[in-house]
Each structure stands twice: as structure tokens, then as C-alpha cells.
Amino acid sequence: MSDLTHIREDGSAAMVDVSEKPVVRREATAEGFIRLQTVTLAAITEGDISKGDVLAVARIAGIQAAKKTADLIPLCHQLPLSKVAVDFESTESGIRIRATVRTDAKTGVEMEALTAVSIAALTIYDMCKAIDKEMEIESIHLVEKIKSTN
DSSP: OOSOTTBOTTSOBOOOOOTTSOOEEEEEEEEEEEEOOHHHHHHHHHTOOTTOOHHHHHHHHHHHHHHTHHHHSTTOOOOOEEEEEEEEEEOSSEEEEEEEEEEEESSOOHHHHHHHHHHHHHHHHHHHTTTOTTOEEEEEEEEEEEEEOO
16 A cells, blocks of 8 residues: 555545544645846836736735645645735845645645745746746745644
């Protein structure tokens, strides 16, 4: 038998049955980074991107993406999200993206947090691609997951 929870004994894919697990508070935080040219970072900061407020749009995109994760990743469970926060930190070389997602459910929200970061980064890329051909999205990873009985 496989140690992979989404694989049946015959090798076919399966959604994990969480019906016997208790409902608990679960939270996950993910981060990623988009490397930008200095001129692009300045344009974002100064509001000089022709498509609009890049970080406001990326934040909304990340939140929407977290809410749609089960539609995007076939074996994810649909979860009632109680919190999705997407935040940005500018550095010399780009923007760090951090998403925190919370639910009270039978399974965790790691994929939702990772999806929020990924789509926020892709939204920044899309809104800035006309002025920056060297952008790089990198280092998307889970920072923390918390499970508590509160």
C-alpha cells in the first residue's frame, strides 16, 4: 500500500475521506517572492502602472484564488474559509507575498494559502509584463500550519 494519501492501492487517484476527522481550527501561511526591476518596483509603489493599483488587484486575486482552490486542484476539499489575508512587503529586488488562510474544518488550508500566493504573484506579473520582461516568480512555500481545538 502507498504512503501517499491520494493514491488507492490500485494506483488510481482518490480524494481523501476526512469524514471521521474532527472539525478544528486550522490556519496556514505561505510566502513567495516576485523579483522585479527597480523601475518596475518604483512604478508599482508610485501608482504608475497603466492597468491600475497592482497590489490592490493582486490582493483581491489572491483572496479569490484561495476561495476557488478546490476548483483548481482536483483532489482538494471545498472548505468554508473564515479568513484570507494577502500582504506584500517591498524589498530592494522585488515584492514578498504572504498569505494566511483560516478555517474551522476537518482538513487543512495549506493549498489555499499556496494558491493565494501563486495567483497574487501571477497577477503582479500580468499587470507589469509590459514594462518588465525580466520578472521572476520564486520561492513559493508553506511557512507554517497550525491546528488547534479553539
